[in-house]
């Protein structure tokens with residue numbers, strides 16, 4: 303039996319979370335998922351609209367921290383236990399506004415993506431605690447501007463990102479992001495935390511991960527908004543240390559990834575028959591046998607593998 307929820311008593315965040323959950327229960331939403339475009343396509347598939355979908359990047363260059371900023375940035379090391387997820391929904395002026403419907407869609411897609419990642423945890427110990435912030439900013443559109451310089455990602459990202467950080471009471475740059483992540487980690491009593499920005503502003507690439515945070519364009523490029531859930535799950539995989547497995551990423555089957563230090567054996571370039579479907583390789587709710595280790599799930603003792611000592 304469902305317990306009645308007094309929606310009047312909910313905070314704005316809670317209401318948004320509940321509305322998103324209800325959206326996911328609708329037949330029309332579930333039908334859209336059944337018929338999502340580019341189902342099972344490799345993330346690197348450029349034959350039909352979608353471009354190479356994402357780019358894991360080195361962490362953002364450090365901005366000199368404000369005196370009050372924490373010394374040690376909390377990092378999301380493994381997908382185990384309670385995970386705090388900060389969603390910063392960036393709403394700008396005019397066509398850059400994130401409407402109520404779009405806000406709900408974002409939260410629903412994130413819930414959908416993370417329910418996949420949580421559901422695949424062998425120990426069933428992964429839960430997500432959300433902090434949802436709608437950051438209203440007045441930063442003008444940067445569309446059409448020609449970015450130059452050494453860090454084009456940062457050039458496109460910084461104006462709206464730093465305004466959004468200010469809107470949620472955080473300093474600019476990577477120190478603001480680190481502080482926000484640390485704040486939600488503590489507030490949610492979480493074992494790890496990360497955050498994601500959703501925006502209509504022009505980006506260098508429509509989805510990417512930079513250290514502890516993810517940036518996603520609402521339109522999700524040629525993949526479309528009904529695939530935001532899987533792209534978000536994929537980017538979250540990068541946050542926790544999972545490498546790309548699609549051919550165009552340039553992956554190879556070696557390396558030492560995630561807290562278990564495992565190679566990338568399902569890499570399309572070298573695995574038998576191009577590997578099996580996996581969220582790190584293609585637009586599927588599927589996972590190869592290595593990705594659980596890369597993500598740092600709590601694995602059965604029978605695996606004989608253990609995480610790097612000292613990593614919690």
Ligand SMILES: [Zn+2]
Nearest residue numbers: 356357358546
């Ligand atoms: Zn990727």
